[in-house]
Amino acid sequence: MRPRLRLDVGALTDVGKVRDHNEDAWLWVEQADLVAVADGMGGHEAGDVASELTVRTLARAFEDGLPEPRRLRALLRRRAPAMDHLERVLREANRAVLDFATDHPACKGMGTTVVAMLLDGRHLHRAHVGDSRIYRLRDGELTRLTQDHSLLNEYLRLGVIGPEKAAHFPYKNVIVRALGLSPNVDVDVATDTVILRDRYLLCSDGLTDLVDDETIRRQLQQLGRPAADARALVDLALAAGGSDNVTAVVADVVTEDS
Numbered sequence: 001m002r003p004r005l006r007l008d009v010g011a012l013t014d015v016g017k018v019r020d021h022n023e024d025a026w027l028w029v030e031q032a033d034l035v036a037v038a039d040g041m042g043g044h045e046a047g048d049v050a051s052e053l054t055v056r057t058l059a060r061a062f063e064d065g066l067p068e069p070r071r072l073r074a075l076l077r078r079r080a081p082a083m084d085h086l087e088r089v090l091r092e093a094n095r096a097v098l099d100f101a102t103d104h105p106a107c108k109g110m111g112t113t114v115v116a117m118l119l120d121g122r123h124l125h126r127a128h129v130g131d132s133r134i135y136r137l138r139d140g141e142l143t144r145l146t147q148d149h150s151l152l153n154e155y156l157r158l159g160v161i162g163p164e165k166a167a168h169f170p171y172k173n174v175i176v177r178a179l180g181l182s183p184n185v186d187v188d189v190a191t192d193t194v195i196l197r198d199r200y201l202l203c204s205d206g207l208t209d210l211v212d213d214e215t216i217r218r219q220l221q222q223l224g225r226p227a228a229d230a231r232a233l234v235d236l237a238l239a240a241g242g243s244d245n246v247t248a249v250v251a252d253v254v255t256e257d258s
Contacts, residue, residue: 003255005194007033007119010227011249012234016206017242023047023112024204024247027055032062033119034086037247038112039132039204041178046107050097050180054112057093061085062118083125083189086118090127090179090187097180111180115146115202119194119253127189130178133208135216136192137199142217146188149177173205198253199223203233206246210237226250 009030015022023040025048038054040047093114101107113130126134131148147153151174179185199220207216211233219232233248 002122003257005119005122005196005253006256007035008226008252008254008258009035009249010225010230011035011247012227012230013245013247014234014238014242016245017238019245021048022245023051024206024245025051025055026202026247026249027058027116028249029059029062034058034062034116035200035202035249035251036114036116037132037202037204037249038114038179039130039206039245039247040110040112041175042109042111046101046104046110047112049100049107050110050112051114053096053100054090054093054114054179057096058089058116061089061092082118082120082123083127083191086116086125086127087187087189090114090116090129091185094129094179094185095183098183101180111175111178113149113175113178113204117200117202117251122193124192124194124200125189126192127187129185129187130175131173132202132204135201135203135213135220137201137217137220138195140217140221142213142220144213145190145192149175149188151176173209194253196253196255200251200253201233202249202251204245204247206242206244207233207237207248209244210240210242210246220250226252 009028027036038051040051113132115128115132117126128146134145230248230250237246
């Protein structure tokens with residue numbers, strides 16, 4: 001009988017060296033093997049409200065573990081109910097952000113990106129909206145599992161600009177999809193099969209705007225404790241200028257008894 005897998009998680013968020021408050025939020029619901037990062041924005045400095053509403057909505061939905069029994073889930077020949085639940089909860093979070101902004105006019109225009117992943121047996125369900133990212137380190141190779149919902153990425157996808165111009169694109173931080181922008185939000189979802197000792201990174205753009213993927217790969221490959229490597233990644237962003245809030249969540253796939 002194969003051992004049950006779980007996530008071993010370490011996380012850190014920092015206001016950075018320029019901003020005066022932190023609009024990032026992160027979440028780990030240990031009993032559900034759920035982790036998430038949200039990066040708030042806009043609305044008279046109400047981005048922190050949007051990101052906090054999002055992680056609270058996720059926490060309430062998963063604090064008692066997964067909503068369906070694993071035995072029943074294994075019998076269904078369709079996308080896992082766990083993934084359906086994750087996607088549905090992010091849509092609820094979108095509505096929560098919109099409703100709060102309606103009731104509090106000073107928060108009009110606020111929104112948040114979000115990345116979330118849920119380990120369900122040997123399957124990892126992931127969902128994201130915006131330009132926060134999920135990476136996987138497997139056998140020394142770093143793979144970005146999400147595509148940014150940004151104006152820059154849209155221009156690259158459509159061939160409007162080439163990769164050589166991306167670094168100097170003047171609107172690279174413009175987000176084209178986020179929670180709180182409209183009543184209907186498209187949530188990108190996917191499911192992967194995990195293997196023991198996979199390592200995942202969820203992060204806000206305060207890390208990836210300042211630290212390149214190869215530097216991230218080298219740090220994650222050191223395979224320290226998740227909390228220590230999350231600290232090291234945040235420190236790299238701060239050393240590079242810390243121009244934004246920065247959040248790093250490192251999650252290792254381990255056995256239940258480890």
